[in-house]
Amino acid sequence: MTPSGSRRGSASQPLSLKARAVALLAQREHSAMELRRKLLRIARDRQAALIEVAAGEGNPSSNPGPGGGRSEAEDPDNSEAQAVNLVEEVDAVLGWLKANGYLDESRFVESRIHARSRRFGQRRIEQELAQHGLALDAEQRSALAAGELDRACELLRRKFGEGAPVDASAEAKRLRFLMGRGFGYELARKAVRRVAAGPDA
Template identity: 35%
Template sequence: MSGVTLSLKGRALRYLSAREHSRSELARKLARHSDDADEVERVLDELTAKGWLSAERFVESVVHRRAERFGAARIRQELQQHGIDAAESAAALDALRQSEPERARAVWQRRFGSAPTTPADKARQMRFLIGRGFSADVIRLLLNELPRDGSQTADAAD
């Protein structure tokens, strides 16, 4: 768009056409292009009223993109960083917690594939999974159900 300055609404639509954004994230991006905070809020209100800016869609988008690699705690943290409050993300995070054991196993399988053979290996695997946002209870359950001889699990052998 050589030489043409985009309106705030045009910029917002451009950002939203690439991916879902949270209100606070979009406000931060638009604030760089306007000295009038009220104007930014008016644009955001209009986009929300027309359904182009949606916290629910943003939550679904983040959950969809991140669920395969991260636990509910890490995804909740990311949503909070984007200005999404607990009430807006509660249903999606509750659903994530239901599938957390399977998702933790899949992440563990891709990264490690075999049971830890030493306490140091077990601690390393636990730290990795905690860093990915999986709950300590889910991690303990996962690592306790692994074979003790260090052999590969049935999933890793396939």
């Protein structure tokens, strides 16, 4: 490959990674942490494929040196440099995505609230966001808390129907169900009592 061809190939790689990132974001919103993890995996897989192709073509950089020494691909220092380059490439793509409005973590938080709030309590939503290095703001926490009891009651009705639990075991089952969905114990008790009292309560 000529030097100019090599430059064209190197320049196209970040664009390819950008295209993959934009495609992922077109499917759904991502947090920066989640998208970074996916892009690093894509970049590493792509690099491994290029090394394999180069080795198959007898590229000198992938063959042992004089005396049967290690190839560049097997050199720990070279591998470390390649890993650093991949991280820098991915971080550059993330910066471009943020600057151009493709990646917006506030949209991710809102999408997660919208997707989860009908089926889970605030505690569960906050735990999931924390896994992405994110948190609800004060307004979002307040809005979720305001509708928490109604959502818990609706979940109970869909799962168990109207009416009171027949015994303590059935009541405990309802409490465990709600707490497993991220509702607090006291709120779960209120929801069980409200549903037990019937739709007119």
